[in-house]
Amino acid sequence: MRFFIYSRKSVWSARGDSVENQVEMCRRYIAEKFGEGEHQIAVYEDEGFSAKDTDRPQFQFMLRDLYEQRPDYLICYRLDRISRSVSDFSALVEELARQGTALVCMREEFDTAKPMGKAMMYIASVFAQLERETIAERVRDNMLLLARSGRWLGGTTPTGYRSVQVRELVLEGRVKTACKLQPVEEELQWVRQLYAVYIQEHSLSAAHRALEMLGAHNRRGIPFTRMGVKAMLQNPVYCAADAEAHSYFTARGAAVCFDPQKAPDRGLLVYNKRGTGGRRQEVEQWVVAAGRHPGLICGGQWVRVQKILREEQPTIDRPGKQHNDYAMLSGLMFCTRCGQKLLAKKRSGPQREGQYDYICSSKLTAGTRHCDSQNLAGPATDQAVWQHLCGYLCARPEQLQTALRQLRREYIRQLPQSPAQLQREIQRAQTEIQNLVAALSAGNAPAIAGHIARQIEQLDRQVLCWQRQLEGQGQRTETAPVKREAARLLRRRRWLEDLDRRQRRQLMRAVVQRMDWDGEKLYIYYRGETGQENGGGGS
Known part of the structure; x- marks a missing residue:
C-alpha cells in the first residue's frame, strides 16, 4: 500500500511532539494497523509553520504529489497538524475523497474511510479553528496590556539605544524590574544624518554612503549594509509618538495604544511585529505604543520617509533592478x-x-x-x-x-492555476457557502453563528480573488515555456x-x-x- 505521512510543528519545544516523533509514531501506526509489508511511505515535514492556513512548503508539495501518486492513506499524528481552518480542512477532505485517499488522524482515531470518522473530523475542525482564534485574541489582549507600560521586551536593541533595567515601586511596597531604551548619542547622530540624507536625496545608496563617511557600524563593528540602512529607515522606534504617527498607524489598521497629546516627545515601540518563525507581520497585526525613550524623528518626517520608500519599491509598471545575470556563484x-x-x-x-x-x-x-x-x-x-x-x-x-x-x-510551484482548476475551486467554495448559509439560518447559538458568518465572509473573499485570477488568465503566457x-x-x-x-x-x-x-x-x-x-x- 502507498502512504503519505504529514507532520508539522510551529514552534520547537522539548515536548514529545516534534516532527521527527510524529513521523515515527505514524510509522508505528502503519505497521500495527496494516502489517509489516513493503509499504511505500512518503514523508512531508513542515517545521516552524502555523496551521492557520495551508501556505506551507511541504504541505503544498504533498498536495501536488497527491495528484500524481494517489496514495491509499494520508496519515497524521493529530487533526490540528493538518489545519485549524474549517474551510481549508473541508477542501482537503473533499480533494482526498476525489483522489480515493483516506485521511487518518491517529491521536483522535479518525478515519475518513468511515462515515462516522468523516463527520467527527468536520466537527473537530470547527473547534480547532475556534481554539486558534481564541488563543490569538488572548495573545493580542496581553500585547495591549504590555503596550500600556511602554516596556522594552528584549531582543537586539536598535542602533542609537541601549537596553537598561529600571526598578519601580508598585503596590504594597513591591519592587518590579523592567527594561527601557536609553539613548546612545554617538549612534543617534548617525541615525539623524541617515534620515536627513534620505529625505533630501531619495536614495538608499546616498544614505548608505553617508553612513560610511561617518564610520558608522553595527554592534559587531561591521559597516551597515543597504538592507540594514533600509531597516533603520523603516523602524518606528525613532518616530515620535505625535499626532502624525497616530494618524499613520491608525489608517493602516494597527492597534494604536498612545495618546499623542500626552506623549508627543516619546519614541514608539511596536509589539507583535514578528509572527511564527520570526516572519514580519502585516501592519494591521501590530500593537503600537509610546515607549519610555525619547523620540528622534518627528512623525511628519518619519511618515514622509515611509512614503518615499513605498514609491521606490518595484511595481509591474516600474520593475526594480535585476540581480546580475553573469555571475554563477552570486549569493553563495x-x-x-x-x-x-x-x-x-x-x-x-x-x-x-x-x-x-x-x-x-x-x-x-x-x-x-x-x-x-x-x-x-x-x-x-x-x-x-x-x-x-x-x-x-x-x-x-x-x-x-x-x-x-x-x-x-x-x-x-510557479505555474498559475489552470482555468479548470479555478472553476472547480470556485464551485467548491460556492457550495460550501450555501451549506454555511443554511447552517446560519438554522438558529445556532450566537458564538457559533458568529463563527459561521466569518467563514462565509472569508470564502466570499476567496471566490472573488479566484474570479479575478480567472479573468486575467488570458494575459498569462508563461505556462507552456515553463x-x-x-x-x-x-x-x-x-x-x-x-x-x-x-x-x-x-x-x-x-x-x-x-x-x-x-x-x-x-x-x-x-x-x-x-x-x-x-x-x-x-x-
Missing part, C-alpha cells in the same frame, strides 16, 4: 575573515568586457581597513567550481536526481555541460549550501554533507 560565497558575502563586480574599461571579480562586500563598501581578503577572478572561479560540481554529481547520481526533482517542484523548460532540464541530467548559465545557477543553488573563501582556498559545502575543498578558483 562568504568571506571567512569577516563573515560577509562575496559580491560580483564587473571590471571597468572596454578591454575588460565580460570580466568580473568576486569581492568581499565589507571590503567593497568600506575598503581594506575592514577586510583585506583577496579577490577572486569571476569567470575562472565559476568554471573551476562548475567542473568540480559536475564530477561530484556524476559520482552521485541520486544527488543529481534529488536536485532535479527539487527544481521541477520549483517550476511547478513546462518545456522543466522537461528540458530533466532530460539533460546526463549533459550538465550543455546547461546555460541560468540553469547552472539554479542547479548550483539546489546542491550547494554555501562556500567559504579564506583568501587562499575555496571550500564548498554540499547540502547534507561535510565541506569539500576546491583550490582551483583562486585568482
